[in-house]
Amino acid sequence: MQKKNQSKGFQWEYAPAPESTDTIQIKKQYELFIDGKFVKPLSKKYYETHNPSNGKSLSKIAWANEKDINQAVKAAQNAYKNVWSKMHAAERGKYIYRIARMMQERAREFAVIESMNGGKPIRESRDIDIPLACNHFFYYAGWADKLEYAFPNKNPKPMGVVGQIIPWNFPLLMAAWKIAPALACGNTVVLKPAETTPLTALKLAEIIQESGLPNGVVNILTGHGDTGKAIVNHDGIQKIAFTGSTAVGKYIQQSLAGTNKKMTLELGGKAAHIIFDDAPINQTVEGIVNGIFFNQGHVCCAGSRLFVQENIAKEVIKKLKQRMKTLIVGDPLDKNTDIGAIHSKEQLDKINFYLDLGQKEGAEIFQPNICIPSNGFYCKPTLFLNTSQSHRIVQEEIFGPILCIQTFRTIDEVIEKANNTPYGLSAGVWTDKGSKIFHLTSKLKAGVVWANTYNKFDPSSPFGGYKESGFGREGGIHGLSAYLNF
Amino acid sequence: MIPVLKTYKIFIGGQFPRTESGRYYKVHNNTNELIANMCLSSRKDFRNAVVAARKALPTWSSKTHFNRSQIIYRIAEMIEGRKSQFVEELILQGVSQQNALKEVEQTINRCVYYSGWCDKYSALFSSVNPVASSHFNFSSPEPMGVVSMICPEKSSLLGIVSIVLPAIVGGNTCVVLADEQMPLCAITLAEVLATSDLPGGVVNILTGKSSELHIHFSNHLDVNAIVYCKDNLAEIKTIQENASLNVKRCFLWNKKF
Numbered sequence: 046m047q048k049k050n051q052s053k054g055f056q057w058e059y060a061p062a063p064e065s066t067d068t069i070q071i072k073k074q075y076e077l078f079i080d081g082k083f084v085k086p087l088s089k090k091y092y093e094t095h096n097p098s099n100g101k102s103l104s105k106i107a108w109a110n111e112k113d114i115n116q117a118v119k120a121a122q123n124a125y126k127n128v129w130s131k132m133h134a135a136e137r138g139k140y141i142y143r144i145a146r147m148m149q150e151r152a153r154e155f156a157v158i159e160s161m162n163g164g165k166p167i168r169e170s171r172d173i174d175i176p177l178a179c180n181h182f183f184y185y186a187g188w189a190d191k192l193e194y195a196f197p198n199k200n201p202k203p204m205g206v207v208g209q210i211i212p213w214n215f216p217l218l219m220a221a222w223k224i225a226p227a228l229a230c231g232n233t234v235v236l237k238p239a240e241t242t243p244l245t246a247l248k249l250a251e252i253i254q255e256s257g258l259p260n261g262v263v264n265i266l267t268g269h270g271d272t273g274k275a276i277v278n279h280d281g282i283q284k285i286a287f288t289g290s291t292a293v294g295k296y297i298q299q300s301l302a303g304t305n306k307k308m309t310l311e312l313g314g315k316a317a318h319i320i321f322d323d324a325p326i327n328q329t330v331e332g333i334v335n336g337i338f339f340n341q342g343h344v345c346c347a348g349s350r351l352f353v354q355e356n357i358a359k360e361v362i363k364k365l366k367q368r369m370k371t372l373i374v375g376d377p378l379d380k381n382t383d384i385g386a387i388h389s390k391e392q393l394d395k396i397n398f399y400l401d402l403g404q405k406e407g408a409e410i411f412q413p414n415i416c417i418p419s420n421g422f423y424c425k426p427t428l429f430l431n432t433s434q435s436h437r438i439v440q441e442e443i444f445g446p447i448l449c450i451q452t453f454r455t456i457d458e459v460i461e462k463a464n465n466t467p468y469g470l471s472a473g474v475w476t477d478k479g480s481k482i483f484h485l486t487s488k489l490k491a492g493v494v495w496a497n498t499y500n501k502f503d504p505s506s507p508f509g510g511y512k513e514s515g516f517g518r519e520g521g522i523h524g525l526s527a528y529l530n531f
Numbered sequence: 532m533i534p535v536l537k538t539y540k541i542f543i544g545g546q547f548p549r550t551e552s553g554r555y556y557k558v559h560n561n562t563n564e565l566i567a568n569m570c571l572s573s574r575k576d577f578r579n580a581v582v583a584a585r586k587a588l589p590t591w592s593s594k595t596h597f598n599r600s601q602i603i604y605r606i607a608e609m610i611e612g613r614k615s616q617f618v619e620e621l622i623l624q625g626v627s628q629q630n631a632l633k634e635v636e637q638t639i640n641r642c643v644y645y646s647g648w649c650d651k652y653s654a655l656f657s658s659v660n661p662v663a664s665s666h667f668n669f670s671s672p673e674p675m676g677v678v679s680m681i682c683p684e685k686s687s688l689l690g691i692v693s694i695v696l697p698a699i700v701g702g703n704t705c706v707v708l709a710d711e712q713m714p715l716c717a718i719t720l721a722e723v724l725a726t727s728d729l730p731g732g733v734v735n736i737l738t739g740k741s742s743e744l745h746i747h748f749s750n751h752l753d754v755n756a757i758v759y760c761k762d763n764l765a766e767i768k769t770i771q772e773n774a775s776l777n778v779k780r781c782f783l784w785n786k787k788f
Contacts, residue, residue, distance in 0.1 A: 135640055142604065142643065180597060187600065187647020194655060483667050505596070505650050522654045 059373065062380040064167045069154045071161075071244060074105040077113055077267065078250035080120035081260030087112040092269070094243055097164035098377050098386040098421040106243050109266040114235065114275040117264040121206040121233040122281055124261030129233050130203060132259075138189030141228055143256045145182035151252065152179060155245055159217055160377040162244040164386030164422070165340050167378050177502055178221035181520075184504035185225035188525060192230065195522050201529040203231030204307060205283040208276040210297075211246075212289045213239035213388055214343040214444075219288055220246045222519045224263060227286070230528035234263045237276055239289075241389055243267040277301070284308065286527065288345075291442070291468075291513050309517025309527045311345070311509055313442040314470030316491065317463030318348030318499065319453075322357045324475035328497070330364045333448070336473055336499040338372065338384055338426050342446040343392070345514075346471035348499055350439060352459050355452045362430065362450065369426050370413040384446060387422040396424050396445035403429045403438040408449070434465055442468070456481070460488045469511025473499045492518070539714070541570045541738060542721035544583030545731020551575050556740070558714060561625035569714050572739035574747045577679075577706060580735035581753050584677045584704040587732030592674045592702035599700065600649035605727040607642035610635070613723060617688055617716055624687055624713045638692050645696040652700070674702035675780060676755035679748040681708045681741050683760035683785070688716035694758050694784070695734055703756075706735045708748065714738040741766065749773035756780035 074091065076083040088110035093102045109117075129137070148155065155178075156171040165174070192201045207227050211219035216238060227234050238246035250265045266272060273293075277285055277300050284307040287297050291312040301308055318336050320329055336348030353361050377385035387393040404410055408429040417423040424446055432439050432449040439449045453459040463472060472491040474482055482496040492510045495501060502508065507523035509515060517527045540547040554571035570576075591599075610617065614635050621631035657671035678698045683690040691707060698705050709717030721736045737744070745766045749757050750773040759770055762785045774781045 135644065138647065139643060183600065183604075184597070184650060187649075187651060189647075190644065191647060191651065194651075503597075505654060522651070 059381045061376070063376065064157055064160070064171075064378045064380060066157055066161070066378070069157045071104050071158065075107060075243065075247045075267065077107045077109050077117070078247065078254070078263075078265040079113070079117045079261075080124075080264065081254060081258075083250070084116075086110070087116070092240070094162060094241060095389075096161050097388055098161075098418075100421055103162060104244065106267045109237075109268040109272045109275070111275040113266055114272065114279055117235045117266055118206055118279050118281040120261035121235050121264055124259055125203075125205055125233040128259040129262050130231055134190040134192070134231070137231065138186045138229065140256060140258050141182055141186035141189060141225060144252060144258065145179050145186055147252045147256055148175075148179045148182060148249070151248075152176065155217055155248060157378065158244050158248060160385065163213060163216055163242050164377050164388050165343075166382040166385040167380055168382070169340060169385075173502075174215055174218045177504070178218045181218070181221040181504045182225045185229040185524075188226075189229040189231075192525065192529070195525055196529070196531065199531045201230070201525075201531060204528060204530055205232060206281055207232045207234055207284040207286060207528065208279065208282040209234060209236040209286045210273045210276060210289065211236065211238055213242040214340060214345070216242035217245035217249065220249055222288075223286055226519070226524045227528045228262065230525055232284075232528055233261060235276055235282065236263065236265050237273050238265065238267055240267070240269045282306065284528070286517070287311070291515075294515055309509075309519075310515035311517070311519060312470075312513060312515040313444075313468055314345045314347070314510065314514050315350055315440070315442050315466050315468045316346055316348045316471040316473065317459075317466075317489065318351050318473040319459055319463060319475065319485070320351070320353045320357070320361060321474070321476035321478075321481065322354040323477040324497075325477070326357065326360060326364060329475045330361065330368050332473065332475060332497070332499045333361075333365055334368055334372070337448040338446050339500050341384055341387055341424070343388055343444050344500065345442075346493065346500065346508075347444075348471075348473050349443065349448060350463070350466075351448055351450045352453050352462060353450065355454050358452045362428075365428070366411060366413070369411075369428070370415060372413070372415065372426055374415060374417045374423055374425060376418070384426060387424050387445065390422055392444065393422040393424060396443060396447065399438055399441075399443045399445070399447060400427065403432070403436070403447075403449075406436045406438060408432045408436060408438060434462060440466065456484070460485070464488075464490050467513040470509075470514035471495070537567075539567050539569055539718045539738070541572055541576060542718065542725070542734070542736040543576070543580045543732075544586070544735065545725060547721070547725075550739075551579070558624075558712065560623060566623055567715060569738045572708070572737035572744065574744070576737055576739075577744060577747050578751070580706040580737060581677060581679075581751055583732035583735055584706050585753055587704045587730055588674075588676060590730055591699070591704055591733045594702075596650035596653065599702070600646045602728045603642060603649060603696065603700065604646040606723060606729070607639050607646065609723045609727050610639050610642060610720075613719070614639075616719065620715045620719060621687055624715055626687070634686075634689050638689050641689070641692055641696065645700050648697075648700050672701070676703060677753060678703050678705040678756045678758060679707075679751065679754045680705055680758040681745060681748060681760060682710045682717070684710050685713065686710065687713035688720065690760065691717050691720060691736075694760060698758070699729075699733055704733045706737065706748075706754075708741060708744055709736060709738045711738075711740055745770055746773065749779065750776055752777045754779060756782065758782045758784065760784045
């Protein structure tokens with residue numbers, strides 16, 4: 046694949062540096078992971094999962110129906126009753142440590158498959174997704190026998206069987222965020238990966254099997270929306286943990302009304318990324334790029350609304366445009382790639398819809414003059430300038446590499462604008478002044494506020510939203526309470 | 532074949548020197564057979580070890596908590612791999628087979644347990660304090676620095692592991708005096724530590740007599756805290772008095788490990 050990037054007359058060409066796919070194994074067909082075994086779906090149905098960078102099929106995946114879910118819930122109930130809830134907490138922790146270690150050993154394989162199935166650049170899956178997923182297991186393993194310290198005098202107790210439904214943007218990482226704390230707290234799990242990105246979760250199922258984790262403690266069932274619905278509505282499940290769109294989140298919350306099921310929801314976002322005039326411009330530009338173009342913008346906490354203080358707006362935008370001209374959009378498995386493939390045709394259609402809409406709404410569009418591959422699903426990094434609060438591209442979550450830019454003059458003004466959204470998942474602030482940072486962290490209604498950095502995740506740090514971005518926290522000591530009764 | 536007997540040396544700065552004093556003492560098992568000639572460490576050995584511990588402190592305390600947890604988990608893995616060696620060594624020092632196995636397993640579990648604490652204790656003990664004026668106020672735990680430690684008696688492995696781990700979890704470095712009568716596992720533990728990605732100097736292990744060294748362990752001005760796990764009241768008093776020289780924190784633990 047040819048990559049040419051032009052910047053001020055220089056022409057840089059990067060030789061392809063593709064990550065090898067020789068060391069990985071993807072089976073032709075994957076079954077459901079129930080009760081410690083890979084079993085054929087009672088539904089007898091399968092569907093294909095694809096590589097978004099070339100549209101080719103990677104494998105056939107079982108499509109679980111209600112009966113399959115029922116089998117999995119039974120297995121999880123038995124495992125909970127007979128084994129997992131009786132096991133000494135420290136031993137429980139040791140199983141989770143074991144899973145963490147085995148994932149670390151096979152990290153490269155996970156990274157390659159993640160990029161093939163999801164479209165994200167190998168640099169990100171290798172350096173961010175997979176290590177974070179391993180670390181998450183490692184972190185929560187340690188909590189298993191320390192819950193009394195986290196919640197003294199509250200007698201924390203597991204919930205039982207938890208149902209977990211995860212999205213396609215960080216397939217393995219989201220599986221780790223869900224499974225690790227649930228197990229550490231003593232629950233058993235029925236997890237559904239996103240329909241389009243089941244492969245790393247199924248690899249994780251293989252590791253879980255190899256780790257000797259008692260049968261039925263983790264069950265992984267692939268499928269589509271109906272599969273998820275069967276999990277949500279199953280009576281044998283005590284809690285639903287969901288990460289995904291706000292629309293589905295609302296549907297789940299409604300479905301669970303009147304039941305005793307607990308839930309945590311981690312939903313969409315439209316994060317404000319705020320740049321003050323005392324910020325170091327070059328680092329800030331890197332931060333803006335990372336904030337919105339990380340993982341093709343398929344990030345619930347992406348910094349998709351940029352607020353630049355008026356007196357530096359011209360310079361920031363100029364430098365941002367220059368920087369965007371050097372971004373490499375291409376093969377996710379190429380180590381030079383900055384922006385990989387858009388996850389699916391459906392998602393690309395949605396992004397293109399917003400690209401049209403933004404222009405119709407009167408915003409000025411900027412896309413760098415760079416090459417993108419002709420096969421597969423790709424989108425150029427995009428800026429919308431001269432946007433206003435009322436534009437739909439500013440109000441709605443696009444989930445793509447599209448940044449809407451507005452300017453501001455005063456702190457109060459930018460706080461008002463930043464909070465003027467139904468979402469509240471994350472925000473970013475760039476300034477030289479610590480006092481400004483602390484002021485904004487308390488005023489911005491967002492679950493995470495990054496200062497002079499963006500998209501930083503850590504197992505020890507809680508993540509979750511305000512308002513329609515959902516409730517409950519994942520990560521840190523806070524993430525434990527999502528899986529405990531008191 | 533004639534078995535090759537192991538020379539038990541001391542552990543300073545990641546190296547295994549002999550005591551600079553050239554002195555030794557004999558360790559016998561409970562049927563009075565000689566099992567090893569141990570280094571009878573001197574004041575100078577201790578002072579060298581403190582230099583190594585102080586040097587290692589900035590590196591160790593600035594490692595990420597996550598990294599520390601990985602290293603301590605590695606220690607558990609390494610002990611697991613040498614399980615039978617530790618069991619044999621405990622038996623050699625007079626522990627019953629059953630108790631030896633139990634002690635090694637408890638030791639491994641304790642390493643796993645403390646590995647988990649590395650990236651958690653600061654979340655439990657830190658806070659943003661809601662002060663009533665317009666300033667921002669937070670507090671979080673910091674390591675004390677270099678800790679000198681005198682091990683409990685009659686516990687060759689679990690004792691030393693139980694006092695060393697919490698100190699290094701917190702980012703401290705230490706100089707430890709192994710139990711005089713049962714010092715073998717401490718030195719084998721040093722071999723484990725030397726191969727667990729633990730930077731040299733974070734844990735330094737000496738063998739010798741508490742009756743001689745407790746004075747130096749407690750009066751050294753570059754030591755920030757002392758842990759003492761025996762019940763000799765005269766030594767405790769000396770340690771507490773000496774500690775006042777530079778306001779050392781004193782921890783007296785005489786419970787059974």
